[in-house]
Amino acid sequence: xxxxxIEVENVYKYYKQARKSFSDKNxxxxxxxxxxxxxxxxxxxxxxxxxxSGKSTLGQVILQLINQTSGTVKxxxxxxxxxxxxxxxxxxxxxxxxxxxxxxxxxPKKTIGWIMEEPLNIHRIxxxxxxxxxxxxxxEEVGLDHTFMDRYPHELSGGQRQRVxxxxxxILEPEFMVIDEGVSALDVSVQAQILxxxxxxxxxxxxxxxxxxxDLNVVQYFCDRIAVMYxxxxxxxxxxxxxxxxxxxxxTKALFSSILSLDESExxxxxxxxxxxxxxx
Amino acid sequence: xxxxILTVENMNVSFELVNGNYKALENITFSVYPNEVVGIVGESxxxxxxxxxxxxxxxxxxxIVEYEKMEYKQxxxxxxxxxxxxxxxxxxxxxxxxxxxxxxxxxxxxxKQIGEVLKVHTSYSKDxxxxxxxxxxxxxxxxxxxxxxxSYPHQLSGGMQQRVxxxxxxIADPDLIIADEPTTALDVTxxxxxxxxxxxxxxxxxxxxxxxxxxxxxxxxxxxRVLVMYAGHIVEEGAVSxxxxxxxxxxTKSLIQSIPDHRxxxxxxxxxxxxxxxxxxxxxxxxxxADRCSHCFDxxxxxxxxxxxxxGTHTVKCHLYTKGAGLTx
Amino acid sequence: xxxxxxxxxxxxxxxxxxxxxxxxxxxxxxxxPYDPNAMDSANRLAAPSMEHLFGTDNFGRDILSRxxxxxxxxxIIGISSVTIGFIFGFLFGAIAGYFGGWFDEVISRFIDxxxxxPGILLAIMLIAVFNTGMTNTIIAxxxxxxxxxxxxxxxxxxxxxxxxxVKASIAKGAGSFRIIFQHxxxxxxxxxxxxxxxxxxxxxxxxxxxxxxGLGVQPPDPSWGRMLxxxxxxxxxAPWYVILTGLAITFLVLGFNLLADGLRxxxxxxx
Ligand SMILES: Nc1ncnc2c1ncn2[C@@H]1O[C@H](COP(=O)(O)OP(=O)(O)OP(=O)(O)O)[C@@H](O)[C@H]1O
Ligand SMILES: Nc1ncnc2c1ncn2[C@@H]1O[C@H](COP(=O)(O)OP(=O)(O)OP(=O)(O)O)[C@@H](O)[C@H]1O
Ligand code: SF4
Ligand SMILES: [Mg+2]
Ligand SMILES: [Mg+2]
Numbered sequence: 044x045x046x047x048x049i050e051v052e053n054v055y056k057y058y059k060q061a062r063k064s065f066s067d068k069n070x071x072x073x074x075x076x077x078x079x080x081x082x083x084x085x086x087x088x089x090x091x092x093x094x095x096s097g098k099s100t101l102g103q104v105i106l107q108l109i110n111q112t113s114g115t116v117k118x119x120x121x122x123x124x125x126x127x128x129x130x131x132x133x134x135x136x137x138x139x140x141x142x143x144x145x146x147x148x149x150x151p152k153k154t155i156g157w158i159m160e161e162p163l164n165i166h167r168i169x170x171x172x173x174x175x176x177x178x179x180x181x182x183e184e185v186g187l188d189h190t191f192m193d194r195y196p197h198e199l200s201g202g203q204r205q206r207v208x209x210x211x212x213x214i215l216e217p218e219f220m221v222i223d224e225g226v227s228a229l230d231v232s233v234q235a236q237i238l239x240x241x242x243x244x245x246x247x248x249x250x251x252x253x254x255x256x257x258d259l260n261v262v263q264y265f266c267d268r269i270a271v272m273y274x275x276x277x278x279x280x281x282x283x284x285x286x287x288x289x290x291x292x293x294x295t296k297a298l299f300s301s302i303l304s305l306d307e308s309e310x311x312x313x314x315x316x317x318x319x320x321x322x323x324x
Numbered sequence: 325x326x327x328x329i330l331t332v333e334n335m336n337v338s339f340e341l342v343n344g345n346y347k348a349l350e351n352i353t354f355s356v357y358p359n360e361v362v363g364i365v366g367e368s369x370x371x372x373x374x375x376x377x378x379x380x381x382x383x384x385x386x387x388i389v390e391y392e393k394m395e396y397k398q399x400x401x402x403x404x405x406x407x408x409x410x411x412x413x414x415x416x417x418x419x420x421x422x423x424x425x426x427x428x429x430x431x432x433x434x435x436k437q438i439g440e441v442l443k444v445h446t447s448y449s450k451d452x453x454x455x456x457x458x459x460x461x462x463x464x465x466x467x468x469x470x471x472x473x474x475s476y477p478h479q480l481s482g483g484m485q486q487r488v489x490x491x492x493x494x495i496a497d498p499d500l501i502i503a504d505e506p507t508t509a510l511d512v513t514x515x516x517x518x519x520x521x522x523x524x525x526x527x528x529x530x531x532x533x534x535x536x537x538x539x540x541x542x543x544x545x546x547x548x549r550v551l552v553m554y555a556g557h558i559v560e561e562g563a564v565s566x567x568x569x570x571x572x573x574x575x576t577k578s579l580i581q582s583i584p585d586h587r588x589x590x591x592x593x594x595x596x597x598x599x600x601x602x603x604x605x606x607x608x609x610x611x612x613x614a615d616r617c618s619h620c621f622d623x624x625x626x627x628x629x630x631x632x633x634x635x636g637t638h639t640v641k642c643h644l645y646t647k648g649a650g651l652t653x
Numbered sequence: 654x655x656x657x658x659x660x661x662x663x664x665x666x667x668x669x670x671x672x673x674x675x676x677x678x679x680x681x682x683x684x685x686p687y688d689p690n691a692m693d694s695a696n697r698l699a700a701p702s703m704e705h706l707f708g709t710d711n712f713g714r715d716i717l718s719r720x721x722x723x724x725x726x727x728x729i730i731g732i733s734s735v736t737i738g739f740i741f742g743f744l745f746g747a748i749a750g751y752f753g754g755w756f757d758e759v760i761s762r763f764i765d766x767x768x769x770x771p772g773i774l775l776a777i778m779l780i781a782v783f784n785t786g787m788t789n790t791i792i793a794x795x796x797x798x799x800x801x802x803x804x805x806x807x808x809x810x811x812x813x814x815x816x817x818x819v820k821a822s823i824a825k826g827a828g829s830f831r832i833i834f835q836h837x838x839x840x841x842x843x844x845x846x847x848x849x850x851x852x853x854x855x856x857x858x859x860x861x862x863x864x865x866x867g868l869g870v871q872p873p874d875p876s877w878g879r880m881l882x883x884x885x886x887x888x889x890x891a892p893w894y895v896i897l898t899g900l901a902i903t904f905l906v907l908g909f910n911l912l913a914d915g916l917r918x919x920x921x922x923x924x
Contacts, residue, residue, distance in 0.1 A: 058479070060471055070471075091511070092511065093511050093513060093514065094481055094482070094483025094484060094487075094509070094510055094511050094514050095467065095480075095481045095483060095484050098481075099481060099482060100481075143482040143509065144423060144424075144425050144482055144485075145423070146423035146425050146426050147423075147425045186368075186599040186600075187599075187602075188602055188605075190602045190603070190604050190605070191602070193342070197384065198384065198386075199369075200368055200369045200372075200373060200374075201368070201373065201422040201423060201504075201505065202367075202368025202369060202538075203368060203369050204423075205368075206368070223482075224482065224508075224509060227508045227509065228368075228422070228423075228505065228508055228538075229368055229538065230365070230366065230367045230368050230538035230579070231538060231540070231579060231582045231583050232367050232578065232579055232582045232595055232596045233367055233368045233595075233599075234538075234582075235582045235594060235595045236595045236599075239595065257483070257509075257510060257511030257512060257515075258512075258539075259512060260583075294513075297513050298511065298512060298513055
């Protein structure tokens with residue numbers, strides 16, 4: 044067996060919760076509650092699960108943008124929290140993230156051109172002309188063009204912002220990417236275009252994806268393996284085909300049966316059923 | 325004939341950019357009837373959000389609007405003053421923004437932000453407002469409502485932020501709800517719950533809705549009618565079931581064809597070749613889809629197709645149905 | 654639209670006042686109607702007239718010329734002390750807000766302690782240590798405005814470091830320097846500008862107060878505060894002396910306060 048590119052071992056992340064009154068005891072939100080899994084080079088790993096189940100937190104812990112409460116994350120066998128400053132910077136070039144919220148992840152005071160060029164500037168790649176060229180190339184790849192270079196994020200549509208976020212992540216040609224709801228704001232056609240692009244990059248650079256999404260259609264299409272998160276834990280994990288066939292956890296069942304179908308014949312079972320019970324655990 | 329709650333006729337929006345003015349919306353005409361949910365679909369950058377921003381009078385500063393008519397309950401919206409708008413927004417018409425964080429103030433707790441709407445529009449007491457806020461938070465499926473009441477937006481997950489935005493929009497029982505991709509950040513189970521809530525509001529309060537989504541499953545589930553937009557134009561319009569079963573415009577057909585699903589795993593997904601032209605590259609007075617259309621013929625590059633009625637409310641803007649032989653496949 | 658315009662009127666009045674006084678200050682460098690220090694014992698406490706538009710003081714000096722020259726002191730003190738306060742306040746606030754930890758604890762306590770004092774009292778204490786005079790007044794007022802800058806900077810930094818665009822840049826390998834100056838600063842500019850305007854007016858006011866108490870700028874440097882003190886003795890016989898000097902101070906302080914309000918409004922409207 045090949046060594047995994049990412050190993051997550053027993054990761055916990057607790058957030059302290061605002062106390063209702065002074066006498067209250069400290070309460071914690073167990074955003075990630077003891078999670079372990081490994082990712083192998085070149086695979087697309089889907090992470091699905093209820094809203095608030097800790098997917099984004101986990102993704103950001105893996106990239107050390109949030110410090111875990113306990114547990115370790117290893118990259119190619121090495122514990123990432125032992126990296127020196129220099130190693131960390133080099134690592135940051137290899138791993139990228141597309142944030143869930145493109146509106147918040149683009150600096151409102153900077154132009155798209157500046158934002159796109161930033162990673163190249165940070166890692167001192169190429170000269171000015173090369174960088175501009177590269178920015179245009181990548182913009183074209185995500186279906187935008189040079190006319191966006193001088194615009195500010197608020198002058199773009201939601202989907203255009205999301206594509207800028209993706210473009211600025213792939214511009215460094217990383218080995219590993221966390222894509223947090225990276226295509227959810229995109230209409231089907233552009234979504235397809237981006238998914239195709241991601242697949243193409245994967246084939247070319249043996250990219251590994253941690254693909255966080257709540258859109259099961261997309262996840263099932265895109266991912267080789269899927270993990271289902273529920274209340275901070277991974278409750279089910281498996282090959283995509285397998286998972287679809289043999290669902291064990293009740294949440295997973297609910298999840299898979301509530302995919303909205305286009306088939307008139309398939310009526311929407313879930314809308315009448317009562318879901319909230321799941322939330323109030 | 326029913327009277328519409330909202331009428332938009334021949335609305336144009338253009339942007340002043342450094343090198344000239346460019347049209348982002350052209351001849352937008354549609355109505356929303358009482359107790360009706362109208363969907364808007366179309367590729368990214370087609371002008372869906374702009375359409376709703378124009379209605380609410382919250383376009384970016386560099387935008388210029390022209391229109392023949394834009395009326396909400398027989399009141400011309402563009403002539404309203406700031407003060408009138410404040411009365412209307414939130415209470416008569418409310419908006420759920422595409423990106424929830426853009427509508428939330430990072431420095432105010434979410435409970436306060438939801439309650440603020442009631443504070444502005446009603447004379448409820450503080451306790452009453454808090455009670456209703458928490459009720460609303462529960463209705464949109466926010467867990468631990470009492471605790472979340474005191475949280476700041478950045479302490480919430482993406483989907484929770486979105487539900488806060490939904491709660492803000494729904495709490496004052498508006499007559500017209502404009503929802504821009506309100507369920508994109510939600511997983512299917514919660515999406516189902518939110519859609520059920522929308523439906524309930526529609527049935528019980530007889531509200532109307534404009535519902536932007538790129539998810540045809542959601543559109544089919546909640547909308548009565550749908551507008552298909554392309555590059556600033558409405559190119560097809562009709563009952564949802566009709567459009568899904570019997571799409572006429574080549575663009576609508578391609579959109580429906582590119583829906584991903586697990587049966588297509590491992591295959592390249594179908595995409596419409598090319599991309600939505602950026603504002604600067606749009607041609608005026610021809611079919612906007614001509615460069616990407618596989619059925620394009622000479623007429624398409626010469627003039628803009630007229631609106632053609634297919635049957636009932638189903639209309640399409642494509643030369644195939646006025647000049648050509650129609651599209652059979 | 655109309656409402657926005659109406660709201661901007663005070664802002665423009667503020668800008669107008671500041672620009673006007675700035676012009677007066679610049680002119681006074683090259684020209685004043687009389688030598689501000691030339692005494693004319695025959696012409697003491699003369700009422701405003703064509704020769705002396707603002708009248709003369711108890712030594713027969715031309716009040717207009719003295720107010721004009723005093724504006725230089727006001728601006729020098731305002732600009733220098735704000736600069737000192739801004740540089741140190743920004744640095745402390747940025748480091749505390751961005752890195753957090755024990756440094757933040759120390760700075761925050763320090764800010765709280767300093768803010769608990771009435772500013773002018775703090776300045777008086779500092780003057781007691783440093784002694785009076787122009788430079789020392791600047792230093793004292795500069796130190797006095799550090800905590801407010803530090804606090805505003807700190808809270809902006811705490812707010813923005815949670816933003817995804819900051820995290821996004823960290824994720825791409827950006828160092829602290831880039832994050833602070835390229836990402837957070839441009840976004841925190843408007844609250845900081847408000848603080849600049851406010852602490853400018855605060856400095857002008859405090860300088861007048863200190864000089865009024867005889868603790869600030871010493872002769873021969875001109876000062877509005879000291880003029881006010883001198884004028885006070887003649888409030889009955891030469892009321893214009895007090896009124897006109899007081900108006901000069903008020904206009905400058907008001908100008909910056911209106912500017913600050915306007916900036917804050919603009920900021921709120923954007924949010
Ligand atoms: N900074 C924070 N402070 C306190 N609680 C937080 C913070 N960030 C996240 N949480 C909580 O942690 C939990 C998990 O959040 P996370 O963003 O990881 O969810 P998610 O699975 O990504 O959900 P979604 O699909 O809605 O994006 C939520 O309950 C959230 O409220
Ligand atoms: N302030 C602005 N200045 C210039 N162009 C703008 C501005 N705001 C929006 N646009 C452009 O107008 C077009 C329509 O934008 P809109 O936000 O309506 O798209 P949308 O259909 O909602 O797309 P999405 O699904 O991606 O949100 C886009 O091409 C966008 O780049
Ligand atoms: S008018 Fe022509 S180009 Fe446009 S959609 Fe119809 S066939 Fe295609
Ligand atoms: Mg998330
Ligand atoms: Mg949009």
